[in-house]
Amino acid sequence: MKTKLLCVIPLLLAAACSPQIAPTLVLPAPTPSTTATRAATPPPVVALSAPAIQQRISLVDLPGAGRDPSAIAVLGDRVYVANSTTQNVAVLQNDHVVKFIPVGKDPTALAVDPGQKRVYVSNSSDKTISLIANDQVALTTSVGAAARALLFFENRLFVGLDSQDGILVLDPATLQTQARVTIPNSFTIISLAGDAVHHRLYANLYEKTAVIDSTTLRVSTILPLKDSYETLAANPQNDSVLLSVYDASSRTQSLVAFDPLSGSARARAKIGGDPRGAVVSADGARVYVANSYTNDVTVIDPRTMTVLATIPVGLDPTALALDESARRLYVANANSDNVSVVDAASNQVVAAVPLAMLPTALLANENAGRVYVASASTDSVFVLEGARVVKEIPVGHHPIDLSRDETSNRLFVANSADRTLTIIDESNFSVRATPPITQFVTTVAVDAPRARVFVNDVVLDLNTLAPIGKLIVHGNTIDSNIAPNFVRVNPGNQRIYALGWNGTPGSNSRTVIYSVDGGTLQQRARLAYAGNTSALAIDPATNRLYVAGTHPLAYTNGFAAFDENDQPVFAMSLPAPTTGMVYNPQTHHLFLAHAETFQREDGPPTTPADNIIQILDTHSFGEVARLNLDSPGKMTRLGSTIYVANTADGSLTLIQDVSVPTPPAPTPTVTPSPYPTFPPASLPPVRAATPTAPPPICKIPTASLAAQVWTPAIAARLGCPTETQRAAQFAVQPFERGTLFYRDDEKRIYVLFADKTWAAFDDTWNASLPVDACPSVTVGAGLTKPQRGFGKVWCEQSSVRVKLGAATAPEHGLYPALTQRFERGQLFASELPSLVFVLSAEGRWE
Numbered sequence: 001m002k003t004k005l006l007c008v009i010p011l012l013l014a015a016a017c018s019p020q021i022a023p024t025l026v027l028p029a030p031t032p033s034t035t036a037t038r039a040a041t042p043p044p045v046v047a048l049s050a051p052a053i054q055q056r057i058s059l060v061d062l063p064g065a066g067r068d069p070s071a072i073a074v075l076g077d078r079v080y081v082a083n084s085t086t087q088n089v090a091v092l093q094n095d096h097v098v099k100f101i102p103v104g105k106d107p108t109a110l111a112v113d114p115g116q117k118r119v120y121v122s123n124s125s126d127k128t129i130s131l132i133a134n135d136q137v138a139l140t141t142s143v144g145a146a147a148r149a150l151l152f153f154e155n156r157l158f159v160g161l162d163s164q165d166g167i168l169v170l171d172p173a174t175l176q177t178q179a180r181v182t183i184p185n186s187f188t189i190i191s192l193a194g195d196a197v198h199h200r201l202y203a204n205l206y207e208k209t210a211v212i213d214s215t216t217l218r219v220s221t222i223l224p225l226k227d228s229y230e231t232l233a234a235n236p237q238n239d240s241v242l243l244s245v246y247d248a249s250s251r252t253q254s255l256v257a258f259d260p261l262s263g264s265a266r267a268r269a270k271i272g273g274d275p276r277g278a279v280v281s282a283d284g285a286r287v288y289v290a291n292s293y294t295n296d297v298t299v300i301d302p303r304t305m306t307v308l309a310t311i312p313v314g315l316d317p318t319a320l321a322l323d324e325s326a327r328r329l330y331v332a333n334a335n336s337d338n339v340s341v342v343d344a345a346s347n348q349v350v351a352a353v354p355l356a357m358l359p360t361a362l363l364a365n366e367n368a369g370r371v372y373v374a375s376a377s378t379d380s381v382f383v384l385e386g387a388r389v390v391k392e393i394p395v396g397h398h399p400i401d402l403s404r405d406e407t408s409n410r411l412f413v414a415n416s417a418d419r420t421l422t423i424i425d426e427s428n429f430s431v432r433a434t435p436p437i438t439q440f441v442t443t444v445a446v447d448a449p450r451a452r453v454f455v456n457d458v459v460l461d462l463n464t465l466a467p468i469g470k471l472i473v474h475g476n477t478i479d480s481n482i483a484p485n486f487v488r489v490n491p492g493n494q495r496i497y498a499l500g501w502n503g504t505p506g507s508n509s510r511t512v513i514y515s516v517d518g519g520t521l522q523q524r525a526r527l528a529y530a531g532n533t534s535a536l537a538i539d540p541a542t543n544r545l546y547v548a549g550t551h552p553l554a555y556t557n558g559f560a561a562f563d564e565n566d567q568p569v570f571a572m573s574l575p576a577p578t579t580g581m582v583y584n585p586q587t588h589h590l591f592l593a594h595a596e597t598f599q600r601e602d603g604p605p606t607t608p609a610d611n612i613i614q615i616l617d618t619h620s621f622g623e624v625a626r627l628n629l630d631s632p633g634k635m636t637r638l639g640s641t642i643y644v645a646n647t648a649d650g651s652l653t654l655i656q657d658v659s660v661p662t663p664p665a666p667t668p669t670v671t672p673s674p675y676p677t678f679p680p681a682s683l684p685p686v687r688a689a690t691p692t693a694p695p696p697i698c699k700i701p702t703a704s705l706a707a708q709v710w711t712p713a714i715a716a717r718l719g720c721p722t723e724t725q726r727a728a729q730f731a732v733q734p735f736e737r738g739t740l741f742y743r744d745d746e747k748r749i750y751v752l753f754a755d756k757t758w759a760a761f762d763d764t765w766n767a768s769l770p771v772d773a774c775p776s777v778t779v780g781a782g783l784t785k786p787q788r789g790f791g792k793v794w795c796e797q798s799s800v801r802v803k804l805g806a807a808t809a810p811e812h813g814l815y816p817a818l819t820q821r822f823e824r825g826q827l828f829a830s831e832l833p834s835l836v837f838v839l840s841a842e843g844r845w846e
Contacts, residue, residue: 050625051589051615054641054654057387059357059375064100065649066090066355069332071110072321072339073119079321079330080119080132081339082107083355089121091135092330095341095351099135104128111150111157113172120157120172122147129159129175141175143168153194153201154214160189160203167192167203169217181217183210190230197236200260204232209243211260223263231255231275235302237284240266242302244275244289255289255298257305267305271298277319279329286344288329290317295397295417297331299347309347312418313340315376315398336398336417338377349397352379357650362636362643363402363411365426371636371643372411373652374399381413381424384643387654393429395422401486403446403453405462412453414444421455421465434465438483445487447496450518454496457483459521471496473514473523475503476757476843477799484514488536493543493564494518499533502526505797507553507748507760508843513545515566525566531558531841535581537590539618544569546590546618548578551841554722556823559592561621570621572666575609580635582642587659589624590616591642593632613644613655622663629653700724703820705829709836709846717840719823726820730828731813733790736783736805740790741837743828744814749793752837753803758845761797765789779806786811 066083069090073080079092084106091099104123107130111120119132124146131139149160152172159168167181167189183189183203191204194214201212207228211220223241231244240257245268247254253275254268272291280287280302289298290313297317299309314333321330322344329342337358341351354377361374371384376398383391396415399422403412413422419436421444438458445454451462452469459469473482480503488497496516502509511532515524531549538545543564550557557574580593592614613632615624631648642655702710703725729744737754742763751759765773771787774795779785783806786794790811794801819828824841839845 048656048658050660051627051642051655051657053627053629054656055387056646056651056653057384057389058649058651059359059373059382059389060354060378060650062097062354062356064088064090064097065357066097066100067337068334069337069339069355070108070318070334072319072330072332073110073112074321074323074330075112075114075117075119079323079339080110080112081332081355082110082121084108084124086356087123089119089132090355092339092353095353097353097355101132101135101137103130103132103137104140108148109150111152113152113157116172118172120150120152122150122159124148124162129157129170131172131175139175143170143177149189149192149203151192151194151201153192154196154199158192158194158201160192162188167201167212179217181212181219183219183222186210191232193232193234193241195234195236195239195241195260198239198260200234202232202234202241202260204228204230204243209241209258211241221261221263223258223260225258225263228256231278231289233278233280233287235280235284235287238303240302242278242280242287244271244278253291255287255300255305257302269298269300269305269307271300271307272296272310276317277332279320279322281322281344282324288320288322290320290331292316292318292334295333297329297342311342311347311349312397313342313349314338314352314379315417333398333417336376338379340397352377352397354378359634359645359647359650359652360398360400361402362634362645363404364636364638364643365404365411366638367406368426369638370426371638372402373643373645374402374413375650376400376416377650381411381422383429384652391429393424393431395424395431396420396433400441401443403444405446405448407448408462412444412446414441414455416441421453423465440483440485443484443486445489445496447489447491447518449491454484454487454489456485456487469521471498471516471521473498473500473516475501476526477503477505478802480504480799482514485511488538489518490538490540490543490545491518492538492540495524495543495564496521497536497538497545499536502843504757504759504843505761505799506751508758510552510843511549513547527560527562527566527568531556535578535592537581537583539583539585541585544618546581546583548574548581548592550577551824554823554841556719557594559616561618572621575614576612577610579633579647580644582635582637583618584637584640584642584657586640587657588618589657590618591635591637591644591655591657592616593629593635593644595631595633595647613642615657617660617662619662620665622665624660624663627655703818703827705818705820705836706827709827709838714838714846718825718827718838721820721822723821725818727816728819728828729814730817730830731790731811731815732830733786733811734808735786736808738804740786740793740804741828742789742813743819749789750839751793751800751804752839752845755803756845757843758839759800759843761793763789763793765792777801783808784810 068085069081070084071082081090089101105125107121108124109122121130145161145163147159148162151158157170157172166183169179193202199214201214203210209223227246228243233242241260245256256268257266273293276292277290287300287302297311313331314336316335317331318334319332327344331340337356339353343350358377360376363372373382381393395413397417399413400416401414409426411424419441421434453460482500484498484500486499498514502512513527531551533549535548545562547560561570576594579595596610613627633645633647640657644653698720700721731742733740739752741750747763749761773792817829
């Protein structure tokens with residue numbers, strides 16, 4: 001996964017006010033797709049004795065895969081895109097990828113020499129520069145440090161280093177160093193821009209910009225520009241340098257035109273969130289800024305600094321390139337794995353060029369015998385019948401979720417980048433689109449019996465698509481009102497399942513499941529699952545909910561089943577992270593897609609069982625089979641055929657499911673045991689409590705400090721030890737409604753609240769910081785205000801401060817204490833050996 005893991009559900013999206021939605025816009029029906037059938041005739045059906053992989057199909061043929069595009073450049077009739085995760089450069093021609101060129105590790109910047117038709121690539125992780133000629137790497141040289149910025153300017157190649165060494169000047173033919181530009185008090189060069197008219201080179205640093213005479217290579221001046229960061233462009237036509245500046249008071253970004261000599265601001269224009277790349281047209285009439293947070297491009301007239309247009313593009317646009325002759329703007333969208341092609345005359349996106357296929361959601365229409373695949377990299381939905389692609393339907397930017405209204409025969413598509421819904425009439429594939437709905441759109445769920453649609457925290461009328469309410473859930477901490485980022489509806493028990501943040505900051509932050517009453521939209525419960533939820537499925541016959549996820553600290557993976565009353569009935573460990581899940585009621589089989597295992601360096605040893613489909617029988621939760629499958633992701637079911645998206649190449653694999661004898665039940669790892677086996681005809685929910693499971697058999701013995709608190713319940717909650725008992729240095733400070741502990745070996749602060757919940761934070765205080773982190777905050781008479789590390793957490797985390805109150809005594813430490821880590825928590829002793837604290841991964845302590 002890119003360094004940004006291709007998660008099934010985002011970990012955290014903030015709530016936002018939703019604008020009133022105007023009437024929907026009716027768009028013309030798409031023309032018939034020219035997408036050819038990608039698969040051969042299905043093989044003859046043969047009798048199977050177990051579920052088996054049948055065939056693999058492609059949605060779109062590509063010469064390779066390019067993921068996480070980070071830089072883009074135009075050379076002649078070709079566009080070059082550096083893809084940092086896949087370590088290659090994509091070559092685009094006529095809006096198609098024609099080739100991938102392997103380069104070094106983490107290519108992050110590009111520059112082109114139009115005269116000699118050369119492309120230069122900075123490979124950050126190898127600290128090298130590569131020269132591409134005739135679409136192949138001709139030369140690679142080491143520059144001794146990672147380079148974040150490249151610029152071909154005045155027949156020289158300038159390399160901005162991510163170190164104190166400033167800028168290297170290389171010979172563009174040999175990549176030999178010709179000179180070095182040293183910038184005082186610099187530790188990284190973020191971006192470079194050139195003004196050939198005034199012979200100036202601009203280097204963007206943190207909150208300052210160096211102005212360099214490009215003839216003498218001497219620094220003319222350094223402009224102190226507070227709250228400026230990455231965006232940099234030069235406009236020779238009016239002798240200005242353009243930089244983005246953040247205004248903390250209004251929480252807005254502006255592109256500001258500065259005088260390059262005095263540093264005074266001449267004019268400004270409001271732009272989108274977290275701006276990155278910028279480009280100025282040759283005539284100085286247009287400047288384009290890629291806004292990575294708001295997923296759009298701002299178009300500005302730099303002569304008047306007025307905003308001319310805002311163009312929605314893909315997810316996380318980071319880099320721009322302008323083809324002056326074709327009047328086209330190319331936008332590299334890092335998290336959509338594609339390039340948006342913009343007509344510069346109309347400011348409209350005319351194409352989305354996939355660098356790699358990115359299926360983000362699958363959904364079946366059993367009555368029509370179809371499967372729909374949302375493809376974020378093509379901004380479209382593919383329609384499959386069996387193993388054939390029969391149509392491709394253009395939708396909004398970065399489609400991310402699908403839902404159907406069976407009564408009206410409509411397919412709803414949630415588009416994350418432009419924050420809209422696309423509604424597809426399944427009878428003729430005509431489409432219409434809504435205006436933007438809310439700040440973040442990551443899910444859509446139709447509740448047909450109550451004629452409503454859930455789009456994150458917004459509730460829409462199913463027929464008019466007008467907003468009629470809000471879906472807000474509440475986390476662990478005070479005033480933690482959470483906008484869900486994934487919603488599913490179970491009409492069988494009138495239940496809404498909403499995924500979102502648990503409201504706890506620090507290491508106890510989780511993505512959890514909220515159970516919501518479908519009639520009142522009132523929260524019923526937060527389901528007791530310790531990890532970050534990554535996949536779920538609903539059994540419509542029993543109203544059970546199946547859940548999988550990964551613990552963010554222990555890196556363990558788990559499965560849990562809940563009954564219709566939100567009570568846990570079964571849990572067990574899983575072999576790897578789960579990226580997709582689907583239930584087949586015909587066989588009572590639950591399919592889990594397990595992706596690559598990520599293991600913490602200091603974590604417990606594991607035996608990875610990734611790149612598999614694990615099939616469980618929901619009568620016994622015994623394992624039916626494991627099928628080897630590369631990079632499995634999202635899934636859906638059509639009859640007894642399971643469609644699985646491949647997250648590496650975007651292909652689909654078809655698995656044929658069949659009924660088999662019920663396998664024996666496994667030993668539950670957390671929840672009640674034994675679990676009854678039900679006959680195939682019915683699977684009623686478990687209502688009666690059952691005996692607590694016996695403690696697991698562990699390879700590492702439990703520490704002696706646990707003796708006074710150890711119970712079977714604690715053993716079940718914590719799991720097995722991952723280390724032997726050892727001593728660590730602690731500090732402690734009591735508060736009105738809890739206690740703070742500092743653990744020196746890991747530099748972390750643990751907050752134990754009086755309500756038996758806990759949180760943890762990194763200790764970021766150092767001697768250069770003030771002892772009192774919030775001098776304006778006072779405490780009552782007889783109380784103590786925490787200082788240094790404790791004080792920094794207390795001051796910066798307002799929810800912690802409110803819940804904890806003031807300190808009742810000064811900080812005390814350091815003192816030695818015994819401690820031991822477990823699969824799902826830890827133990828440690830206080831200064832008095834008679835006190836032992838048990839911290840479980842569920843966020844509770846005792």
